[in-house]
Amino acid sequence: MPLVRFIAFSVVRAWQGFWRNAMMSLAATSTVVLMLVLLSGLLIVLAGLDSGLQYIESKVGVTARLIDNLPQEEVDALVLDISALPGVAKVDYISPETALERLKEFYREQGQQLDLGGAEITLYASVEILLTDPNQAGAVQGALEGRPEVERITTRQVDYQKLLGIIGYVRTVGIIALGLVGLTVLFMIVNMIRIAVYSRSNEIEIMRLVGASDSFIRWPFILEGILCGVIGAVVTIILVAVAWEPIKPIMVRVFQMPTAVSTEFLAVLSAVILGVGLGVGAVGSWISVRANLSSTA
């Protein structure tokens, strides 16, 4: 029961303190919201880019177009040779007939029908090579070059490297921006609590004189900072939830990956926002209380 009374006392005092310096508290909360919106944006973009990366990763392989009318035994020998190369996960021979079937399927997926006007086409036969590691594409490509059975070699490794570079850049810029905003938020919360401590110095003095423990004096201020962070987080979660529906089609269009905007992702994002808001509030107020509220002399 004493613990319950202590918690109730601290929470009520923190709530009263938050609204007593409403302007300062709301300014600090606004910076928390700004930081968390930035964090959400960064996480959404990174999740989209990661989804794109995973997609490309799964598609990165080497495709070797074969010369026309290559005998089956030579195809089999080539497949065997490629399978033995390091970094190769799987080798599939795509016959001209299979290639034509795929083309038709592609059109069907687009809601159209392949119309050749009655003409018959023969597509190239090819070998599709899946890799265990996308970075092995160069080595596999090198091994195939110069082989008489192979007419042309294509790979998506360049796309993969390009996307990897973009993700690294976005992540670095995002983290730096977040770090700067995070410092501003900490500064705001530290100041908010500092002002709260000074504005309540009479109360604090009386509390000490009548025998209040350090916990009773300090925790309301720490909770006030946490309250600032949590309110900021809740506002941000509401903003993200409201913006979620308009964001989804944009994400799908840009990243071609619906998984990046799944409900599970929104739940994880909300938890991260809440955790970061709470953490920043707690750290800021703890720093301020340590600096501005000396222990019982």
Add this chain to the structure above:
Amino acid sequence: MTDTLRRPYVAVPDVAESVISMVDVGMTYPNGKVALVDVNVNIPEGDFVFLVGPSGAGKSTFIRLLIREQLPTTGRVVVAGRDLSTMRRGQVPALRRRIGIVFQDFRLLPAKTVYENVAFALEVTGATSAEIRKRVPRLLNLVGLHEHDDHLPTQLSGGEQQRTAIARALVHDPAMLIADEPTGNLDPVTSWDLIQLLIQINAMGTTVLMATHNQEIVNAMRRRVLALEHGTLVRDESGAAYEREY
């Protein structure tokens, strides 16, 4: 003012029976200012003691040492059987609940009513609502403010504000009440009213230590007087009057 009076008064400490005991206490601030020099004092339980001396004599330091707001640079201070020098930080709040303190400027919270000011002292030490509802009206009754419990400090006279402060100081049933110039902001009639209240509290068994410049009150009361001058205890006399040692 004679040389005899300027010499430090040295009592034989009897720590065991004292509610307050100072043994060879010296206090020098970090800036070099000497506030107290070799002070030896014993105040038994139930005593009513005046602490007198000019401004800067060391009265405030004396009080700060008793509530462990500061520690002496030499000697030891024992309050209610506890040596404050060896007391851990976490034990200080419990000590302060054994000591009630009031100041010349009342130090009430202006936005709280009389009732809330007194209840606040219980609330911040984890008292239950039932305890608060039981104790606060009793204390307001004791100090004669039960009919003003919903008044804000600004709606009270100086004497009533000081009574509120006394009620707040007594919430934890302290062993002693320290009053630092409690009549400093009051007119003579109100001052006497307040002294009557302090006598009543003392009669109930609470030790009272009152720092004052009020010569009339000290002379009329004829209680024990501790006189400080330049940080030195120059007189410790029972049934004494206010003398101008300085």
